[in-house]
Amino acid sequence: MYKNDKVIRRYSEPFKLKILDELTTGKLNKYQLGKAYGIAPPGNSKILLAYYLSIR
Numbered sequence: 001m002y003k004n005d006k007v008i009r010r011y012s013e014p015f016k017l018k019i020l021d022e023l024t025t026g027k028l029n030k031y032q033l034g035k036a037y038g039i040a041p042p043g044n045s046k047i048l049l050a051y052y053l054s055i056r
Helices: 013-024 030-037 041-055
Strands: none
Touching: 013 030
């Protein structure tokens, strides 16, 4: 194995929107989302930023 071998996860649009909805409604914070869906906080921050800016 090489040092730079990483798993790149791709998330579907409905999944991203579900995460964004749960965060914006206040059901879960980003750390709770990470535990619930197995996404590290930097990962869900990227998802949220991209979709939040695109729907504004």
